[in-house]
Amino acid sequence: MYHDIELAPRDKKYKHFYVLASDFDWQMRSLRRAGYTPITFEQLQNSLSGLVPLPKKPIILTFDDGYRNVLRYAHPVLSREKYPYTVFVVSGKVGGTNDWVSAEGYETSSLMDWDEIREIKASGLADIQAHTVTHRKLTDLTDEEIDVELKSSKDAIEEHLNHSIQTICYPYGAHDHKVVDIARSAGYSYGVTTDFGRVRKRDNPLRLPRISIHYVPPFSFDYGIASMNYWWKIKTRKDRRG
Numbered sequence: 001m002y003h004d005i006e007l008a009p010r011d012k013k014y015k016h017f018y019v020l021a022s023d024f025d026w027q028m029r030s031l032r033r034a035g036y037t038p039i040t041f042e043q044l045q046n047s048l049s050g051l052v053p054l055p056k057k058p059i060i061l062t063f064d065d066g067y068r069n070v071l072r073y074a075h076p077v078l079s080r081e082k083y084p085y086t087v088f089v090v091s092g093k094v095g096g097t098n099d100w101v102s103a104e105g106y107e108t109s110s111l112m113d114w115d116e117i118r119e120i121k122a123s124g125l126a127d128i129q130a131h132t133v134t135h136r137k138l139t140d141l142t143d144e145e146i147d148v149e150l151k152s153s154k155d156a157i158e159e160h161l162n163h164s165i166q167t168i169c170y171p172y173g174a175h176d177h178k179v180v181d182i183a184r185s186a187g188y189s190y191g192v193t194t195d196f197g198r199v200r201k202r203d204n205p206l207r208l209p210r211i212s213i214h215y216v217p218p219f220s221f222d223y224g225i226a227s228m229n230y231w232w233k234i235k236t237r238k239d240r241r242g
Helices: 012-017 021-033 041-048 068-081 099-104 114-122 143-161 177-185 226-235
Strands: 004-006 018-020 062-065 085-089 126-130 167-169 190-196 208-210
Touching: 004 021, 004 068, 012 018, 018 021, 021 068, 021 226, 041 126, 041 190, 068 085, 068 114, 085 114, 085 167, 114 126, 114 143, 126 143, 143 167, 143 177
Parallel strands: 004 018, 062 085, 085 126, 126 167, 167 190, 190 208
Antiparallel strands: none
16 A cells, blocks of 8 residues: 655655655565566456456555656556556545645645546556545545445546446545445445455455555664565565454
8 A cells, every 4th residue: 555656755744655766666676576466456356256366476556545646656667567556546636635634734745637547547557446535534424425425436537537436445544334335335346444464365345454555764763674674564464454
């Protein structure tokens, strides 16, 4: 799970918002050298349905929010590697900023507009999926508000991009049984959270865990050596889902 891509380190409080472009490039090269195969949610669905087996060391690369820097800095690397990836866009904020962080004292960052989203989609590598309309925490909303956030986002993206939306990324990872039930009724087949863990065959497809990748300095007392921290996350069997 990625968010934004930056050229230089930001203030420490932003560490969970981004990775450096240079680190991202190293991470993608490292996945290739280690034999990992990025896949799509469609491939995952076909495998879980018993239609086709997964490749060796499968991994799904996801980017939350739809930052413009994904186009600038991540897409060229992913194109070079021919890696498919998924971008979860906030339909009501496309072409704007991630203004939902302002209330928490953070500076905003630019999001891709529809033409830029179409550009990465046209490459055949980027799968665009839903991240609600406004990025509100769904567990704080009424049933009707949840339904609007999920259905309207799905409808808007399908209208703009002319392809089926099957996966929802819950803002802040916030979900419960009610949210999952409404997502299912809205027509979603998959839902991704921020719970730390690897996907298992017995998992509820609307409550899938992910592994968060964010900025880590080359060496720190909190994370140790950055490269070792990255590989620990990729390889660990630790599971922190709720």
